Amino acid sequence: MTETLLKVEHLQTEFRTEGGVVKAVDDVTFEIKQGETFALVGESGCGKSVTALSIMRLIPNPPGEITGGSIEFDGENLLDLSDSDMRDLRGSKIGMIFQEPMSSLNPVLTIESQLAEPLKIHMNLSSKAANDRAQELIDMVGIPDSKTRLRQYPHELSGGQRQRIMIAMAMSCTPRLLIADEATTALDVTIQAQILDLMQDVTEQSGASLLIITHNLGIVARYADRVAVMYAGKLREVSDAPSMYANPLHPYTVGLLRSVPRLDSDKGTPLAPIAGEIPDLTNLPDGCAFNPRCKWAVDRCSNESPELSEISPTTQVACFEHSSVTLHA
Amino acid sequence: MTSISDPQTEWELAPPMSVRLRGMLRSTAKASKRDMVLAVSIIILLLGFFLALFGPTLARTDYERTDPINRMQGPSLDHWFGTDNWGRDVFDRTIVGTRLSFLVGFSVTIISTVIGVTVALIISYFRILDAIMMRFVDGFLAFPTILLALALISLIGPSIGNVIIALSITATASKIRLVRGAVLSLRESTYVEAARAVGVPVPRILLFHVLPNIVSIIIVQATFTLASAILAEASLSFLGAGVPEYVPSWGNIIATGQGYIQVGFHISFFPGLFLTVTVLAVVLIGDSIRDHLDPKLRGRLKTTAQ
Numbered sequence: 290m291t292e293t294l295l296k297v298e299h300l301q302t303e304f305r306t307e308g309g310v311v312k313a314v315d316d317v318t319f320e321i322k323q324g325e326t327f328a329l330v331g332e333s334g335c336g337k338s339v340t341a342l343s344i345m346r347l348i349p350n351p352p353g354e355i356t357g358g359s360i361e362f363d364g365e366n367l368l369d370l371s372d373s374d375m376r377d378l379r380g381s382k383i384g385m386i387f388q389e390p391m392s393s394l395n396p397v398l399t400i401e402s403q404l405a406e407p408l409k410i411h412m413n414l415s416s417k418a419a420n421d422r423a424q425e426l427i428d429m430v431g432i433p434d435s436k437t438r439l440r441q442y443p444h445e446l447s448g449g450q451r452q453r454i455m456i457a458m459a460m461s462c463t464p465r466l467l468i469a470d471e472a473t474t475a476l477d478v479t480i481q482a483q484i485l486d487l488m489q490d491v492t493e494q495s496g497a498s499l500l501i502i503t504h505n506l507g508i509v510a511r512y513a514d515r516v517a518v519m520y521a522g523k524l525r526e527v528s529d530a531p532s533m534y535a536n537p538l539h540p541y542t543v544g545l546l547r548s549v550p551r552l553d554s555d556k557g558t559p560l561a562p563i564a565g566e567i568p569d570l571t572n573l574p575d576g577c578a579f580n581p582r583c584k585w586a587v588d589r590c591s592n593e594s595p596e597l598s599e600i601s602p603t604t605q606v607a608c609f610e611h612s613s614v615t616l617h618a
Numbered sequence: 619m620t621s622i623s624d625p626q627t628e629w630e631l632a633p634p635m636s637v638r639l640r641g642m643l644r645s646t647a648k649a650s651k652r653d654m655v656l657a658v659s660i661i662i663l664l665l666g667f668f669l670a671l672f673g674p675t676l677a678r679t680d681y682e683r684t685d686p687i688n689r690m691q692g693p694s695l696d697h698w699f700g701t702d703n704w705g706r707d708v709f710d711r712t713i714v715g716t717r718l719s720f721l722v723g724f725s726v727t728i729i730s731t732v733i734g735v736t737v738a739l740i741i742s743y744f745r746i747l748d749a750i751m752m753r754f755v756d757g758f759l760a761f762p763t764i765l766l767a768l769a770l771i772s773l774i775g776p777s778i779g780n781v782i783i784a785l786s787i788t789a790t791a792s793k794i795r796l797v798r799g800a801v802l803s804l805r806e807s808t809y810v811e812a813a814r815a816v817g818v819p820v821p822r823i824l825l826f827h828v829l830p831n832i833v834s835i836i837i838v839q840a841t842f843t844l845a846s847a848i849l850a851e852a853s854l855s856f857l858g859a860g861v862p863e864y865v866p867s868w869g870n871i872i873a874t875g876q877g878y879i880q881v882g883f884h885i886s887f888f889p890g891l892f893l894t895v896t897v898l899a900v901v902l903i904g905d906s907i908r909d910h911l912d913p914k915l916r917g918r919l920k921t922t923a924q
Contacts, residue, residue: 385816393812397831398826458816
């Protein structure tokens, strides 16, 4: 068994808003092994980006705050690190790619100066060495004509190219973990696949782990080794990707899978959307947060909140009725 | 591929200022009608600079010499702008006064910009400091500029240095407010977050990531500060709270002429004209820079620059 790289335990991240305290991340526990591709799936506002920002310790405070739990990375609890130690870690050991490739590059700086920056900061490279390395990085992420590109400004590049630059930047100091927060959502479908392939290639080459945060189950199926499904701030199901597709155990996972068109389903079958709406995070329903939308809900579900419990060595689920949940109802 | 086009993204997609300025210079060279205004304004400002540097040398007489026999004369070949109530040459005094206006104007602009931008960058990252500092700024901005300057000068005495200090205070306060707002909104931008995510330290983020993005705002604001500082200096001199009367300044020449406006209209008219034209030129330059740098007008920029 390979070593655990990142171990998030009972993570709590809260935001104080005018409407009350929002538990954006509530008792989240998962671990990512070395070299593994881990996907965190859920709809908008379920807390997946906040989980990523918590790992980076980039939660804007106030209003947000990590109120409990631990994030162990490579044997160290990130929550105990000083601000400057944490800053040294960002970009060097953990890289992150954001959702908007259009706006994650600074419009007034050349590609070269932005790519070279983390190299100068973390690896103490001279300007010359950093610029040479920047060119290698551009070649690595498959952008042709790297010499010209280096001198260009972000507005002269397409969205896909910009996201490639972001990957190059995040991978520049060969981090152990790459976090991709909805990194392909804003791109065309064809470009999405290229970018994902690229992320997988670069992480495989350096042996880094990849944390993909997405709402797109298609991405998960093709790239992830393990998947965690998140709903209203809590993890609902954690499993190996193939077994989750074959045999989802949480009603929400089932809902997600059934709301996506599949090549192998009958053409006539309508898609089944998940009924109801995402609950208000300041005012969650009693018991299991998913119970008002759940087909399998029993009385117990509106009183008690199920904990994430182990079903098999690779699968954990938070549902009382998981044994009766099936994909083909 | 650039399928998203909400205003936020437009902002982020705007080319950097160096590129925009290059476009602006190119379009200036083409001299379309709007750019004619810019070109004329720049020429006027350059002329002003020239007078400010060489005014005393260019003066054809000793501008302080009184000549009571020739007092209150209208414009003539001997005295282009006529003479005042002491027989002093108004042309000479006006061009000598240019130096004072430019000195005060540019000093106030530079001082307020440097201090204002520095303070704004620093306080935008320290919440408590920000809260305290902004209350001071509010306090200073609550006073009308001229009133505050008058009060300060009556406290510390009239001199060029004190005029500059007095005017710099309110100018700095408004700079802090403007730049702070811009920095606060930039701080939330994805590329600043991305810079933090690769471990860039805060001072470096402020200097290399935030500051270059607000240069255009700062430049435009500086032109308006320049115009208002020149006007404010003239106002203070007019009210007798600026430089001493024997030092020529557009403001006090106008004040001198005020008493003789019905018999010697020219005394106030010419320095007033200089003042108006200079301020107008500065404001038009500011407008023009803003139009070229404002990303919301980018569509037009493209048609003129490419």
